Amino acid sequence: MKVYETNQIRNIAILGHLGSGKTSIAEALLFSSGAIASRGSVEQKNTVSDYMDEEKTKQGSLSTSLIPVEYNGIKLNFLDVPGTDELDNEIKQALSVVKGAVLVIDASKGVEVGTERLWNEIRKMHIPAVIFINKMDKENVKFEEILENIREKLGKKAVPFCWPIGKNENFEGFVNVIEMKARIYNGTESYDAPIWEEKKPKIDQLREMIMESVAETSEDLLEKFFGGEELTEEEINTGLKNGIYNGELTPLIVGSATKNIGIRTMLGMLAKYLPQPDDLRALEGINPKTDENVVRHTKDAEPFSGYVFKTTIDPFVGAINFIKVNSGTLKTGQEIMVHDLHKLEKIGAMFVMMGKTQLPVELAHAGDIVCVSKLDNTHTGYTVSDPKQPIVYP
Template identity: 35%
Template sequence: MARIDPERIRNVALLGHSHDGKTSLAEAMLYAGGAVERLGRPDAGNTTFDFEPEEIKRKISIGTAIAHLTWHDAKINVLDTPGFQDFAGDVYGALRAVEGALLVVGASTGVVVGTELAWQQLRARTLPTLVVVNKMDKENADYWRAVDSFKEFSPRPVSIQFPIGYEAGFKGVVDLLTRKAYEFDPQGRPAAVPLPSELAAEVESRRSPLVEAAAETDDTLLEKYLEAGELTDAEVTAALAEGVAAGAIVPVLCTAAGKSIGIGTLLDAIVALLPSPRQAPPVVAVNPRTDQPETLTREPAGPLGAIVFKTTADPFVGRISYVKVVSGVLTSGTPLLNAAKDQPERAGTIGYPKGKTLEPAAEVVAGDIAGISKLQVTATGDTLASRDHPLRLPPIEYPEQTYSAAVGAKNKADEEKVNAALVKLVDEDPTLTLEHEPITKETIVHGMGDIHLDVVLEKMKRKYGVEGTLAVPRVPYQETITSSAKAEKKYKKQSGGAGLYGHCVIDIAPVPRGTGFVWEDKIFGGSIPQNFRPSVERGVRETMEQGVLTG
């Protein structure tokens, strides 16, 4: 197989509110590209992307899933991210692996909370974006109302097409770039059809804002537009691509993923308007042994540098690390260096992800995405490099956890198994952390929400055969001394000889807040042997750890 040119790769993440049809859209893209033989449906539990039992049960995406397709001569890697906020942490890793995004919005609902949150993430990274108004075949679908719901956003999205029909009557799209109308076969592939005469005037009025937005990307182009009043289709397309790459233009398209309408023209737009990895800005890496920076130009000829953006682990399948190759070429069996930990690694099986499987690959070039099996010390966020040219890429930043619970074993005898399973699950999920509370003696798990932690318990039972429980963490109350007191205790024990006798007096008094524990030994002479005295202090300290009221 010939080496893939990074110029022909498109890496695209799908973001948006839960239930706006991201997974259905991703499935329709695979189907249109011939990557799958049937159109998977989330409601039927048979999609390429939502394959975990917890996802099938809830009919929502819980983790980012990856698959690829070929459209014309381009390879498109599709990353379907969760829309439910309890699992939004997986979005952060996905955004490090792509150069473009599809922001999916429901045609009936328009912009909602999840849309706004996704938009904020995309704008923070100035990530080139296409807006997709999906579910155009559903009741109350209104394309222009959905587009208008973006009016407060900056830059304001601009339509490059509009629908032919609405709701059950939605059957195609009009391309404002070419003024052509398209309908679609059952697989989502477009076919040009005569433009309905009643839409001719609307095409011209809707096209003007698009051409103006394209012209404003370049002074020379703007001058030509102002003088001639028109630009060629090629000029508009090239200017749009430049504007999208710069984050200045956000094109809008429409689809009905469940019926594969609008899919082929969406894939055309991805290839024409979203940047390739080669067009993305250079990345500055650091040599971990010298702390010297090095700029990577995202070329196969450069030194190897790959970021691990997702990890999965299964007791049967094993561990798979999903990487974005930023520079160089990754090959199977290559001696690697985990630059984050400065430890050697060796790539096992390398493959192109397709849902839960890997399609074997001899090599993966800069700009492409792969899964690697059997890495031993590598975690999400780590950098893989060659051992003779160490490089560390910038780490992935994840959101702070917002929800905590005390986790325990349903059966006391399984406590060690629960702890071992939790450690493995934490290894998969960067938004999941464990903490041992020394005062309450509880294990606290921190995550992104109650559903997030419920799913953790379900995975623990399914993968590792052990059941856990969640509870509200106990409050680790702190006690302090508020006034002076005196304690006295005598100890007598007759042992047949002279016997044992001890007399201990302890004076307790508060000290200024922040001083901590102060111990004073006021024993005079040798009335109490020196080797006995530390036991008294140790007893006081042990009592302090537990408290005398709530301990």
């Protein structure tokens, strides 16, 4: 796999109540980006994400899977996170290494118990999020009722960036309210369509609501907006980013993973509006030699440090550690300190996992997620860093 710079990386958790369609979305993301030639399905037990025998039997995720997606020069590291309460530690470990989230809601069920629990966890950790309403092609789906349900239970900050076209089995696309374009999908391709006259008042109302939210991110924009001036495209994009970053705005988009509707639009929005690894807050830890607080920024120029957020056992290579590079760079042959073991290790084979497939890499920039094998006795929750400039993360 190609090596990506920090500003080309997005780390994003895919979360949702059990059965909301997270794994199907991961499959659609891979298919839409060209990483796989055809989509698997949970029912056929051939998805990239749910590859363990027990997951295939239960038809549900039991472990966090890494799904790297390359799209328009951006690498999006998706973590497909289990939706069950029993795997709470998996969820918390995944959220500790991302700066963005997609919260998936089943359109036929609305906000469920797990949805609220995950939403509260995202808010508590100040992670910017996008809500994806999946399964819009199911029977008895009433979008305006779902929207009211979401805004009532998750808050008024959730704003529809898309409005559906067609409903139930006739759901075929949506109006992108930001771009003011209708998009119709035929399963493999999409094309622009005019916005129906009867829909224009609703779309104009939604756009006005979004523009007001954008204006509220800056006093200058607010003055311009209420002065009747049009905001420029750059001002809109900057305002949307700021609103999403600080939690004042949560985009809500619609689609169907099994029909591949809305997936490319979601990819574009995630790449454009969710933070890159060096955005938002810096990371804090302790220097184990002095017990002093240490701050690390997610930049290549900083000393290397990383956090092991997941460990799996492969029958052929043994333990595989998933490492988020918090600062500096990591490359094959590099010597690192495993602080929990007080032990020096040398990085051997380094790779990116796509489900269970290993894609070799030789270098990882600050903010990226990579996998390393043969780090003896290194486990989830351990910190690794430059031996000369140590840090331990809580």
